[in-house]
Amino acid sequence: MNVRQGRELVIVGGGPAGLAAAIEARRAGIQTTVIEERTSLGGQIYKQLPRAFKVLAPPSSFGKDYVAGRHLIEAAEASGAEIRLDTVAYGIWGKDVAIYTEGVDAGLLTAERIILATGAYDRPVAFPGWTLPGVMTAGGAQSLIKTQKVLPGERILMAGSGPLILAFSAQLHHYGANVVGVLEAAPFPTPGAIAHLLRASRGNAGLLLDGLGYMAYLRRKTVPFDYSHVVIRAEGRDEVERAVVARVGPDWRPIPGTERAIEVDTVCVGYGFFPSVELSMLCGCKHTFDEDLGGHVPVRDESMRSSVDGILIAGDGAGVAGSIAAVQEGRIAGLTAALELGRLGEAEAARRSAPARRRLATVERFRSALAEIYKVGPGIYDLWTPDTVVCRCEEVTAGEIMDNILGGSADPSSVKSLTRAGMGQCQGRNCARQVASLVARQAGRDLAELPTFTPRAPVKAVPIALIAEERPEEEPVAEVG
Amino acid sequence: MALAIDVDGEAVTVYEGETVAGALMGTARRTFRSTARGGAPRGLYCGMGTCYDCLVVVDGRPNRRACMTAVAPGMRVQTQRAWGTRPGGNGTS
Numbered sequence: 001m002n003v004r005q006g007r008e009l010v011i012v013g014g015g016p017a018g019l020a021a022a023i024e025a026r027r028a029g030i031q032t033t034v035i036e037e038r039t040s041l042g043g044q045i046y047k048q049l050p051r052a053f054k055v056l057a058p059p060s061s062f063g064k065d066y067v068a069g070r071h072l073i074e075a076a077e078a079s080g081a082e083i084r085l086d087t088v089a090y091g092i093w094g095k096d097v098a099i100y101t102e103g104v105d106a107g108l109l110t111a112e113r114i115i116l117a118t119g120a121y122d123r124p125v126a127f128p129g130w131t132l133p134g135v136m137t138a139g140g141a142q143s144l145i146k147t148q149k150v151l152p153g154e155r156i157l158m159a160g161s162g163p164l165i166l167a168f169s170a171q172l173h174h175y176g177a178n179v180v181g182v183l184e185a186a187p188f189p190t191p192g193a194i195a196h197l198l199r200a201s202r203g204n205a206g207l208l209l210d211g212l213g214y215m216a217y218l219r220r221k222t223v224p225f226d227y228s229h230v231v232i233r234a235e236g237r238d239e240v241e242r243a244v245v246a247r248v249g250p251d252w253r254p255i256p257g258t259e260r261a262i263e264v265d266t267v268c269v270g271y272g273f274f275p276s277v278e279l280s281m282l283c284g285c286k287h288t289f290d291e292d293l294g295g296h297v298p299v300r301d302e303s304m305r306s307s308v309d310g311i312l313i314a315g316d317g318a319g320v321a322g323s324i325a326a327v328q329e330g331r332i333a334g335l336t337a338a339l340e341l342g343r344l345g346e347a348e349a350a351r352r353s354a355p356a357r358r359r360l361a362t363v364e365r366f367r368s369a370l371a372e373i374y375k376v377g378p379g380i381y382d383l384w385t386p387d388t389v390v391c392r393c394e395e396v397t398a399g400e401i402m403d404n405i406l407g408g409s410a411d412p413s414s415v416k417s418l419t420r421a422g423m424g425q426c427q428g429r430n431c432a433r434q435v436a437s438l439v440a441r442q443a444g445r446d447l448a449e450l451p452t453f454t455p456r457a458p459v460k461a462v463p464i465a466l467i468a469e470e471r472p473e474e475e476p477v478a479e480v481g
Numbered sequence: 482m483a484l485a486i487d488v489d490g491e492a493v494t495v496y497e498g499e500t501v502a503g504a505l506m507g508t509a510r511r512t513f514r515s516t517a518r519g520g521a522p523r524g525l526y527c528g529m530g531t532c533y534d535c536l537v538v539v540d541g542r543p544n545r546r547a548c549m550t551a552v553a554p555g556m557r558v559q560t561q562r563a564w565g566t567r568p569g570g571n572g573t574s
Binding site: 038051122133135139144148153 | 506516
């Protein structure tokens with residue numbers, strides 16, 4: 001247990017960014033280890049079907065993402081990188097990456113360079129009834145359909161914002177789901193925003209056409225689609241039985257009097273993603289706040305270096321920009337590692353990274369234009385009522401949180417100490433931002449300025465028996481008589 | 482390949498490669514546990530192992546994320562009560 005092993009490059013995360021980084025690093029001859037929590041590579045967007053599923057249709061029928069993902073995974077597997085599946089990196093101290101493999105063992109990898117490629121997770125949005133069975137994230141619903149071939153429910157409402165709810169709704173419907181409505185929180189794009197998007201489509205025609213294609217599909221199938229609408233409540237005794245929706249203003253705040261109920265058994269919530277910054281915060285990287293990238297994001301230079309020597313960060317884990325950006329950033333990070341480890345000269349590293357940098361700049365123009373259309377409204381943090389559970393794990397309500405924001409306090413950590421919000425198994429992933437929003441509101445401060453919950457290891461729950469230095473004796477030493 | 486597992490005492494046919502979450506959702510069992518404080522029903526939320534809401538008891542062990550656990554022949558799955566081994570729970574190890 002806790003055996004320490006040396007490595008040249010450790011990449012945390014086997015999604016698009018991690019895989020792309022591994023491929024470039026291996027090309028430069030670097031000993032590379034990829035740590036992946038799941039039992040297969042690909043992350044979320046390139047999530048693969050279980051190996052045991054017999055696939056009768058050709059891979060191309062699963063869509064472009066599946067095919068692109070397969071190519072990337074196969075290239076990474078063929079690259080000679082050491083791939084550790086079912087393995088969690090639960091902490092980083094200096095250059096030591098603490099890992100454990102469930103049911104097997106724990107260890108420490110001492111790396112010369114670390115690339116964090118930890119990806120992102122669905123933005124949690126607290127509203128009354130969001131904890132009922134039947135309310136799930138859009139990502140969770142998509143995962144169920146894509147990899148388990150199971151429909152999430154019989155009557156599905158998709159609520160959220162951004163091109164992903166267009167894509168997910170169309171995909172769900174295409175797989176046979178009864179999508180009874182799609183709610184987009186943002187207003188219909190202004191002519192200026194549309195013009196901006198069209199200008200940004202140069203080099204991104206594929207992305208634009210995808211989006212238009214999904215819209216056309218939903219139109220053709222007469223799936224109701226409403227701009228400026230959000231779900232404000234999920235109702236039901238033991239499961240979702242209906243959803244209450246409302247029209248919202250440009251700030252995403254519900255307009256009184258516009259509520260109506262829709263009979264559904266499933267609400268898929270898709271308001272974008274938060275970068276998984278637990279490790280980057282733990283190892284002391286500087287972060288900034290950008291709501292349209294998902295909130296707290298690590299500061300990096302254009303070669304993916306964080307503010308901490310030896311730690312590079314790539315992909316959605318550094319700011320949500322999608323899989324194309326993630327692959328380019330991964331390539332750049334892998335090449336930067338190669339440069340820093342003396343395997344490539346400056347000129348060669350620049351030459352190899354130039355196409356990725358160009359592609360990244362192109363796709364960033366598109367993302368930026370989309371962000372203008374789907375700008376997150378502050379109303380997203382104000383859907384709660386006092387009885388709404390905010391900390392799902394510890395069942396702490398908004399009312400309890402408000403009662404424990406002591407006069408003048410602008411520190412979410414004190415609320416955590418007093419209420420246990422953020423102390424549950426998800427470790428604040430689903431409540432920290434909402435807690436901060438409540439504190440900010442009370443303190444009259446900007447959410448972006450508030451400190452986050454203090455980062456702590458392990459960033460994912462780890463069985464203590466695996467990491468304990470001493471194991472309990474099997475037998476008592478002696479009876480004392 | 483089909484295989485049999487036990488869910489709350491009932492024999493259920495599932496498929497090799499499915500996660501427990503996929504198997505439960507696929508057989509219309511959407512409530513996976515009841516919470517410790519309020520006894521509230523919970524089920525699948527994030528589907529990717531970050532929310533720890535989809536917790537079930539597997540072969541006596543509580544707090545298993547259903548979305549991250551693959552089914553196995555003869556597996557015993559129970560709707561979890563509270564935190565499993567602590568008072569009010571139904572995990573045994």
